[in-house]
Amino acid sequence: MTTTTTPLMQSTEMQATLRACGQAPLRLADGTLVLHRRLFPGVTAAMLSRARINAATQPGLIRQAGLNRTPLILAPDHPAPDLPQMGAVPLVTPTCVAELDLRGDLRAGLHQKWRNALVQAERSPLRITRRILRDGSDNWLLTADQAQQRARGYRNWPVSLTVAYARANPGKAVEFSATDGDTVAAMLFLCHGSVATYHIGCTTARGRRLNAHRLILWKAIRWLAKQGFQRLDLGPVSTEDAPGLARFKLGTGARPRWLGGTWGWWPPLGRSLRPLAGLDRGGMRWTDPHAG
Structure with missing residues (x-):
């Protein structure tokens, strides 16, 4: 790589x-x-x-x-x-971004509360699957992300750009999903060089109760490290505007950087x-x- x-x-x-x-x-x-x-x-x-x-x-x-x-x-x-x-x-x-070094003992780097919640998620009935994103047709995550943007009043990449990335860079848009009969959460990562960047993620109420995003992220971290990626860019963190999200990202052991x-x-x-x-x-x- x-x-x-x-x-x-x-x-x-x-x-x-x-x-x-x-x-x-x-x-x-x-x-x-x-x-x-x-x-x-x-x-x-x-x-x-x-x-x-x-x-x-x-x-x-x-x-x-x-x-x-x-x-x-x-x-x-x-x-x-x-x-x-x-x-x-x-x-x-x-702004500040959270960056996780994917080398070394990753589980040891988890914060204690994050690790405890992960253990609970690992004991849940959730099944985590990984697939390569190829297009946007009938995609649960892309559809849910569009609905989430409308509901929360913010704008992310248009679906067309995300799909263009997947098509222009085969195998480098990787989606992880959590299912419990139905899909309850998913996250998409864009790979480039020896870095992966968290792109979008959505969850349902049941997914939140089962800590689905925590389990998805952990599975993604382990897979990316095994593939030889050096760093995961988890995107912006703000302890003032979104303290819960900041704790979630930094709880992985990621370091904040201006x-x-x-x-x-x-x-x-x-x-x-x-x-x-x-x-x-x-x-x-x-x-x-x-x-x-």
């Missing part, structure tokens, strides 16, 4: 997916994948999502790629306090907006997610 550990949004798998959808993502000279995002009619921005961004070298790379007059949205994969030096303005404060927030930058303005960046300096701090 390749040892590439780049985030999903910078992976060759994502590039192949976007091309399959008729888009034309490009790579900067340093390998950074650039996506295109329509802001409003007539205005399209270039987006560097989960990228390694260096304020000293980025302007030159942008010019070299012919994007020096294009609005840019920068979402670094790391804390980036030096971005104001090139004139970038903060738009969204940083990303770099979201920044806006229009190269023609150069560094003229640096004073604006200073106005939100406090909001762009990267502090211990468990502090307080």
